[in-house]
Each structure stands twice: as structure tokens, then as C-alpha cells.
Amino acid sequence: MAHGSGGRMMQQLIEKMFYRAFDNPELLSGHDGVTLDTGGIEAGRVVFTTDSYVIRPLFFPGGDIGSLAVFGTVNDLAMCGAKPRYLSAGFILEEGLDMETLWRVVCSMRQAADRAEVKIVTGDTKVVEKGKGDGLYINTAGIGEMIHAVHLHPRSVKPGDKVIVSGDVGRHGMAVMAQREGLSFESDLASDAAPLNHCVMTLLDAGLDIHCLRDITRGGLAAVLCEIAQSAAVQIDIDQQQIPINDTVSGACELLGLNPLYVACEGRFVAFVAPAAVEQVLEIITSFDQGKPVSIGEVTAGEAGLVTMKTIIGGQRILDMPSGELLPRIC
Secondary structure, three states: OHHHOOOHHHHHHHHHHHHHHOOOOOHHHOOOOEEEOOOOOOOOOEEEEEEEEOOOOOEEOOEEHHHHHHHHHHHHHHHOOOEEEEEEEEEEEEOOOOHHHHHHHHHHHHHHHHHHOOEEEEEEEEEEOOOOOOOEEEEEEEEEEOOOOOOOOHHHOOOOOEEEEOOOOOHHHHHHHHHHHOOOOOOOOOOOOOOOHHHHHHHHHOOOOEEEEEEOOOOHHHHHHHHHHHHHOOEEEEEHHHOOOOHHHHHHHHHHOOOHHHOOOOOOEEEEEOHHHHHHHHHHHHHOOOOOOEEEEEEEOOOOOOEEEEOOOOOEEEOOOOOOOOOOOOO
């Protein structure tokens, strides 16, 4: 299970198995999607990505597997700087799945696609024997268009960049966990799942000096920062006091012995921007009302691949990649 957690073991699996077998420059770019030279279409203008969704339960506060499948792929395209255009949808259905459940998921996908302004244009359906499919799995692939001359990539991050998180972290993972385990809290806890493409396109339309974007999914904020620090060969220093965490999420994580920095989001992203662009970036993200954005740290020319956090009590600790599976079946 840890090989699919978004942490160290998954990264090792990708590097030792898939990179080794499928070695090519496009794959080794290590981004959320890849910009393709399609020949007939203007070179370098098409971005392609794919993802699979295996969440349990299928429905949770703030979303379901259908909306998650659309938003997740749309967001991966947006993190590359592309405007999402088209999606495919592959359904792996378990024998005995209720038709009303499937229809509810399909309708949710349609509504999510409308919200993100993309079209689902092709797909596939397979059915597996009862007990072998966890109800329903969905795979989506997406095609986006690069309409701006930008190169958003982890390797574009450089010393001096400020680190901005677009809103509070950990809500998706804890909302799913609470639903799965029948936990209740004094205040409602809903997933942050949302499309990020409209916000990102507005940032790019403004021509701001943004070097990298990455949505926070498996492995949480800590895993994302570690990945980027390693890819860019830089050190990232953040301040724990600045990291936005919902009080209910914080309490639930404390109760369950989890660190919210390692819990997944599905509607949050990290931006690495030049210092002069920070205020405008914060203003634009705030205007979309998807969470209060905060500048939480900066990139330095310290030790390559290192992520450090100044703690609330003034100490310093190292953030590492998660080494196991914290919350299975959350995306």
C-alpha cells in the first residue's frame, strides 16, 4: 500500500521500475503532465496527463469519486500552465454495483466538468467480479492547451523564490477519513476538492513571475515541498506558524496521531514565485474564495533537497518524505 502513498516508496517504485522501463525525456521531466510536440499541431502547445481514482468511500462530505476524478486531472493540467480542454473517462465497475450509485457518480462528473469548463469526450467501461473492484475505480486522462509562453516546472524554482500555499491544508484527507470511520466533530468537515484551473489561468493572464505550481495531493504539503526541493536541488525553509490548518483538521489529526502536513488536499496548490509578485498572487488567489492563501517560506541556496520548518516554539526541524501509507484510498 505504501507504494501508492505519494511518499518515498512510491517515488522509488517510479524511478526503479517505470523510469527504467519507459526511459524517455518526456517521462523523465517528472511533472504533473507533459508538454508534447504533436507535429500537426503547433509544437509545444499540447499538455497531456492521466490519473486514477480509487477512493473509499465513494461519497464523502464535499465531493465523491466522480467530481474528484474530474478536478484531479484538470488540476494536474493547470499546474503545468495549460488550459484544460478535454478528458477521457475509464470506468472499472465491480459486479453488483448499484445502477443508482453509478448514475449519481456520472452526474457528478458532468457537473464537475461543467464547473471546470472541460468536455468528457471519450472513455471505456469494464466490469470485474464481485469482491475485486471496491465498487468503482475511475481513470481519467486530460488534454490541455498552453496559451501562455510559460515554463512552470520544479526545476525552474530558484533561491529567493517565495513559497505560497493557496489555502488551509489537510481537509480532504480528514473529511474522507471521518466519513470512512464514522467520526463526527463539533463543526462540519468537508473536502476542499475543487477545480484550480480558473485561478491559475487568471494568475498567468496577469503575467506574474511564477516559476512553479504544484497541487497538494497524496503525501500532503510536506511531500510536495520535498519533491520540489529535490528536483530543483535547492533548500526550502518554511514557518510552521504561517501554515493554515483548519482547527477541526488539527484536532482530528491530533486525535488520530497524524501530521496534517502529510494529509492530502484536492483543491489546494503551492506556488513558487518571485518576491515582487507575492502580493499580486495572494490577491488573485483570494479573489477566487477557495481558501485564504499565505506565504509560508522561501527557497534558499542551502543544502540541495532539504526542507526545514521553523516550529511554533522557535526550534528547527527537517521535513522528510512520508515513508508509509497514512490514509489509504483517499484519492
